[in-house]
Amino acid sequence: MNHQLQCLLFSFAVFLTVPVKTLRCYDSTNLTTVECLPGIHHCLKLVETRNETVTQSCAYFSMTPAELNSALLNSLEGTCFKGSPAFAFTETPLKIMKGFMQCPCEQDLCNGGTDMCGGFLLMIVSVFTLFFSS
Numbered sequence: 001m002n003h004q005l006q007c008l009l010f011s012f013a014v015f016l017t018v019p020v021k022t023l024r025c026y027d028s029t030n031l032t033t034v035e036c037l038p039g040i041h042h043c044l045k046l047v048e049t050r051n052e053t054v055t056q057s058c059a060y061f062s063m064t065p066a067e068l069n070s071a072l073l074n075s076l077e078g079t080c081f082k083g084s085p086a087f088a089f090t091e092t093p094l095k096i097m098k099g100f101m102q103c104p105c106e107q108d109l110c111n112g113g114t115d116m117c118g119g120f121l122l123m124i125v126s127v128f129t130l131f132f133s134s
Contacts, residue, residue, distance in 0.1 A: 026112045028056040033109060041065055042104040043111035049082070049099055056111040061093040065106050068094075079103075 023036040025043035036043075036058035044059040061068075069075055071092045080103040082096075094102075105111055 023058070024108045025058045026056045026109055027058075028054065028112070034058060042068065042106055043109070045103040045105070045111040046097070047080070047101040047103065049101055054112070059104055060095070063093065067092075068104060 022038065023040060023043065024033050025036055026032075027034045034057075039062040040058050041064055042059035042061070044057055046055045046057075047053070048055075063071065071094060072079060072081055075081075080101045082101050103111070
């Protein structure tokens with residue numbers, strides 16, 4: 001296999017594994033992954049504190065990671081909150097949900113789902129390239 005074709009196949013594999021601009025989150029209601037609306041920068045895991053039922057989806061709020069961290073008193077990504085007076089009296093789109101712990105996160109599928117498609121395609125193309133380069 002010539003060098004140009006190998007480079008083309010490798011470039012195609014990289015293109016398939018590059019994340020898109022739209023955040024993707026696991027949606028436990030539909031048991032699938034969904035693309036969030038533009039402007040949504042977080043996935044969300046809701047945990048009902050009484051029976052520990054977990055619900056995953058795109059976040060209901062549109063805040064940048066910096067805005068969320070500021071509203072949660074400079075917490076780090078992945079910090080869960082139940083709602084507190086710290087943000088209850090400020091102008092944020094965060095809701096206090098009695099009986100629920102909210103766990104926002106900022107990465108694709110960070111709220112519980114897994115996506116193996118991109119890595120699987122890269123592996124197939126790599127094996128294909130090695131097999132035909134011999």
